Amino acid sequence: MPHPLTSSIVGFAVVGAVVTGSRSIGMVAGAVQPNTSTVHVSVTDKTGSGVADLQAAEFELKVGGKKQEVATARQAVVPLRIAIIVSDAGTGGFQQGLANFMQKLLGHAEFALISVIVQPETVVDYTGEGGVLSAGLRRLGTRGRQRGAQLMEAIQNALKGVRREGRRSVILVVRVGAEAPTTVSGDDVREQLRKSGALLYVVSTVGAQRAAPSQARAGISAEQAQLRADEDADGALNLAQVLGDGATESGGRHEQVISTTLVPALEQVAAELLNQYEITYVRPQGGKPNDKISVTSKRKGVTVRAPARLPY
Secondary structure, three states: OOOOOOOOOOOOOOOOOOOOOOOOOEEEOOEEEOOEEEEEEEEEOOOOOEOOOOOHHHEEEEEOOEEEOEEEEEEOOOOEEEEEEEEOOOOOOOHHHHHHHHHHHEOOEEEEEEEEOOOEEEEEEEEOOHHHHHHHHHOOOOOOOOOOOOHHHHHHHHHHHHOOOOOEEEEEEEEOOOOOOOOOOHHHHHHHHHHHOOEEEEEEEOOOOOOOOOOOOOOOOHHHHHHHHHHHHHHHHHHHHHHHHHHHHHOOEEEEEOOOOHHHHHHHHHHHHHOOEEEEEEOOOOOOOOOEEEEEEOOOOOEEEOOOEOOO
């Protein structure tokens, strides 16, 4: 590796027990606040850089369309738990970018590395040990060109293990496209994503939205061929909704990159995660999971990314 990971995760104290969007009792400045919840948000300026000096009074938060009192806003200290899904068709093209991404977050996160050439394969389970992660990255080099990744299934599987008490959960997907058709419902995966409370970030190479080349199907009628083509189109639409709308709804985003912008794009995602805010707000009477939530800032020129709905 030209940029090997050399550090191991550094343990640090977590002040209070905070679960993103939790409806249980929160912790504010060491004191129990019986009617509060917390949400983690990212704030960037016009250049895409993190904004680290906002105060509670500069945030506005609504649940179900109703404005709620923001009790505190501070830099998040809860460690990250990040599932990295590498759908690169076996090219190894994301190694350098991911090395930089993880290097910036070591000491603040644990990572799992999941390769998807066809079926998902866990290369490294969750760890913050630099040597283990470096070895895992080496395994994600060139390993045979093949299209048809089962990406929707990989995301669905990652959602089963990414959530953990006392962690900020994140799924990062890096992809070159041309995934296999899927029968997994996009709506179901988006709902699972919402319930997990995980952020979804997607980094796609330009052209990744193109469908995989059609495979010849001998011995079937024109009607059967059209039916299969329609099923493939539905599967591609479901995946696009998860990668696009699903990412935005979670509080993450979907970026398209070329070779020269890949590394900075991943570094920017790392910077966002390092500079997240933990916002504690007064929970509304009668509020419930799946209520719409919106977080904005009164400061001009900044963008706030937050979950669109309460998890759990």
